[in-house]
Amino acid sequence: MESQKNKKLIDLSLEDKKQIKADYMLDPVTRYLASIDSMKFQVGDILNKQYKAYNVHSEVDHWITEYVSESCKIPAKYVYVYENEQGVGYLKRLKADGKGTTDRMFSMSSVNLKYTRFVVDEEYAEHTLLAPDIEYDYAAAYKNNKSKHRRAMKSNKDSLFGVHDRSELIALLSAYKIGDEIYMTHEWNPGVINTYEVVAIDLKNPVRLTLKRNTPYGPTDEKLDEEALINSTKFSKSKPLKADDL
Numbered sequence: 001m002e003s004q005k006n007k008k009l010i011d012l013s014l015e016d017k018k019q020i021k022a023d024y025m026l027d028p029v030t031r032y033l034a035s036i037d038s039m040k041f042q043v044g045d046i047l048n049k050q051y052k053a054y055n056v057h058s059e060v061d062h063w064i065t066e067y068v069s070e071s072c073k074i075p076a077k078y079v080y081v082y083e084n085e086q087g088v089g090y091l092k093r094l095k096a097d098g099k100g101t102t103d104r105m106f107s108m109s110s111v112n113l114k115y116t117r118f119v120v121d122e123e124y125a126e127h128t129l130l131a132p133d134i135e136y137d138y139a140a141a142y143k144n145n146k147s148k149h150r151r152a153m154k155s156n157k158d159s160l161f162g163v164h165d166r167s168e169l170i171a172l173l174s175a176y177k178i179g180d181e182i183y184m185t186h187e188w189n190p191g192v193i194n195t196y197e198v199v200a201i202d203l204k205n206p207v208r209l210t211l212k213r214n215t216p217y218g219p220t221d222e223k224l225d226e227e228a229l230i231n232s233t234k235f236s237k238s239k240p241l242k243a244d245d246l
Contacts, residue, residue: 032113035113041118043083046094047118048076048118048120049065049118050119052115054217063216069096072146074146076093076096078091079094079101081105082105090105091107091108094138098138098139127141148246152240152245161237162235163229166207166230173201173209176201178198178201179198180197181239182196183235183239183240184196184233184236185234186232186234188232195239195240197214199221211223211224
């Protein structure tokens, strides 16, 4: 039978419960211990870093993979280099050029695991599964990924075209209907071709286009007028390629 002797002494007040919740949110030791089972890897594993994206329109967690850079959409890679006697792992980031690791090492306990996580790199996992006796060559894999990324970017760039006046714009938009996908890039972010859904097309003077784009943070609306569509926008007739598509 459970002892009732000190029950009043150990009853948690509302303030006690608030402190426990705050520790779970803010105290790094408590946070790490709560997530330690999901942060266990083998020394030598290649990992990707992901950030949680909050989407007010969805109850499902969305995680965004960290890339080498905004212009190079290749997942940044980390290697699990050490695990101490307490089971805390240490990581180093692999250099983007495929030549070893950076000098800085950091522990899993220093990462806010509520908003950040590490997962085994898919390419590394596939290699380990298919060729377990052959060491994974990160430098060769990086060169291959970089080559595919450049080819994809060139193909996307070559597919772009603009319109020069109102009549060309109307002719182009007349081929679309509500719900169609349209592929566009803007001069303020020329390296990125986004996929949009057509929400509304107004071919009156001036022409207006209303679009929706799904992102990990939820859908975003974008309204473009005739001037922006002619002077600041490029279109693509095909869906933008990714390195993984090649």
